[in-house]
Amino acid sequence: YALSFNLLVPSETNFLHFTWHAKSKVEYKLGFQVDNFVAMDMPQVNISAQGEVPRTLSVFRVELSCTGKVDSEVMILMQLNLTVNSSKNFTVLNFKRRKMCYKSKEFIYQNDPVHAAPTTSTRVFYISVGVCCAVIFLVAIILAVLHLHSMKRIELDDSISASSSSQGLSQPSTQTTQYLRADTPNNATPITSYPTLRIEKNDLRSVTLLEAKAKVKDIAISRERITLKDVLQEGTFGRIFHGILVDEKDPNKEKQAFVKTVKDQASEIQVTMMLTESCKLRGLHHRNLLPITHVCIEEGEKPMVILPYMNWGNLKLFLRQCKLVEANNPQAISQQDLVHMAIQIACGMSYLARREVIHKDLAARNCVIDDTLQVKITDNALSRDLFPMDYHCLGDNENRPVRWMALESLVNNEFSSASDVWAFGVTLWELMTLGQTPYVDIDPFEMAAYLKDGYRIAQPINCPDELFAVMACCWALDPEERPKFQQLVQCLTEFHAALGAYV
Missing domain, CATH: 1.20.5 (Single alpha-helices involved in coiled-coils or other helix-helix interfaces)
Known part of the structure; x- marks a missing residue:
């Protein structure tokens, strides 16, 4: 199928890959149109201009080469004409792209009198x-x-004491000794900070339990108002219950709720982290966010965190359940539904970015969903305990979501809205794979080197090229080159509309 909107191709991306195959004989003709030949040469492909679509799953490559003569945004149209059954069925597919081209130094020097020969x-x-x-x-x-x-001749005539004193002063100072940073192996250039982004460091361990309780004291309620029902999730030290919250003014009114709490063996640090991380979205109001509403921190009781109830629960568990029933009910969840979920997550993250709030742990496991397929982003409290396979310790005594983290977060522990965009790209990949684990074959200790070498997770089966291109844009090494969440909302909304038109 063909999509009507233009998809942006970053300046550092010079090749596009398309996956195709046909079940029966289909003949094709391939052509290109470029609106600015000064900025870009005619695209080149590694297949013939016409022939027969392969019967097995194959990939062909399109090379987009900028000339380097001017700065320009080039519109590219790839037209694929398909003929089935000897021209009785004729289809034209138009793939539109926008490629960013920049002037190279060679042409800058040629046109600049300062650098003239x-x-x-x-x-x-x-x-x-x-x-x-x-x-x-x-x-x-x-x-x-x-x-x-x-x-030297004068020094030879000096006394022995003066000579020894002079030798002592000539010793090199130990203060000038330089050491390689641990995050720059093999003298590699370290990842730099980008001043236009608001960057944060992780500092949860510096908060004490008393300080954590003091921050939520204003939303604390009596333990008597909470009734715990079924256990929805359970880890080593934490649990999430389906609970009932009694209204403060009218005891006859009740509301369903998620209740996060800890077991008796939980340490003080684990309790502190649950309370602190639960406050990440507190005070924020958006249809795609799920902040905490109350806490229970009474003496002698296990601390509890209360959130509004979403009856289909955790998004990652929901996706995996969909994958289990996919064989028996392939229409249970559609690609259009998944894209709609992605739009909702992008909307919530766009709101956080405008408020300069950095999530730092965006993933399907930190989202919830209801029976109308409404998705809301929640905090990551207890996620390390409930999803232990998604977090890894890299020798710094801190479990981190390594497979969802941007390179600058892995290397320099720096987080920004741009690193949240990276995590959104991985979350989008989770949606399209129905909850699979990204980079499952990569050693967590090798992730930084793997990403720095330019490797990324593979395109999911049945994932449209246009949607995978959105993911790839989120994984640009330079944080400044990643799209903003508002751009992602617009792009995915257009993609969703195109899917609806196609259906």
Whole structure:
């Protein structure tokens, strides 16, 4: 099928890959249109311009090469004409792309008089000056050697004590010793900070339990108002219950709720982290966010965190349940439904970005869903305990969602809205795979090197190329080159509309 909207191709992306195959004989003709040949050459492909669509799953590559002559956004149209049954069934597919091209240094220097090639007389002048400087430099070296030689003779006449004192002063200072940073192996250039992004560091361990309780004291309620029913999820030290919350003014009114709590063996640090991480979205109001509403921190009771109830629960568990029933009921969840979920998550994250709130742990496991397929982002309290396979310790005594983290977060522990965009790309991949684990074959300790070398998770089966291109844009190494959440909302909304039109 063909989509009507144009998809942005980042400047560093020079190749597009398309997966195709046909169950029966289908003939094709392939052509391209470019609106600015000054900025871009005609696209090249590694297949013939016409032929027969392969019967097995195959991939062909389109090369988009900028000329480097001008800065421009180039519109590219790839037209694929398909003929079935000897021209009785004729279909035209138009794939539209926008490629960012920038002027290369070579052309900048050619057009810049400051960098213009010097004339012959200018070269002669520069050579003369260079020779004079070399002669002066040699004379200075000779004079310095003679001076040091004379000073050495004077030192030989000095007393032994003066000589030993002079030797002591000539020892190198230990303060000048340099060490390689642990995050720059093999002298690699470290990931730099980008001043236009608001960057945070993780500092949860610096909060005490008393401080954590003080921050939520204003929303604390009596334990008597909470009734615990079924256990929805359980980990080593934490649990999530389906609970009932009694109204404060009218005891006859009740509301369903999620109740996060801990077991008796939970440590003080684990309790502190549950309370602190639960406050991440507190005070924020958006249809796609699920902040806490109340807590219970009474003495002698296990601390509890209360959130509004969503009857289909955790999004990751829901997706995996869909995958289990997919064989018996393939229409249970459609691709259009999954894209709609992605739009809702992007809307919630766009709101957080505007409020300058950084989530730091966006993933399907930290979203919930109801029976109308409404998705809401929640905090990551207890996620490390309830989804232990999604978190890894890299030797710094902190469990982190390594497979969802941007490179600058892995290497420098830096988080921003751009690193949340990276995590959104992985979350989108989770949606399209119905809850599979990303980078499942990669050692967590090798993730940073793997990403730095340019490797990413593979395109999911049955995932449209346009949707995978959105994911790839989220995984740009440079945080500044990743799309903003508002752009993702717009792009996915157009994609969702195109899917509806196709159906």
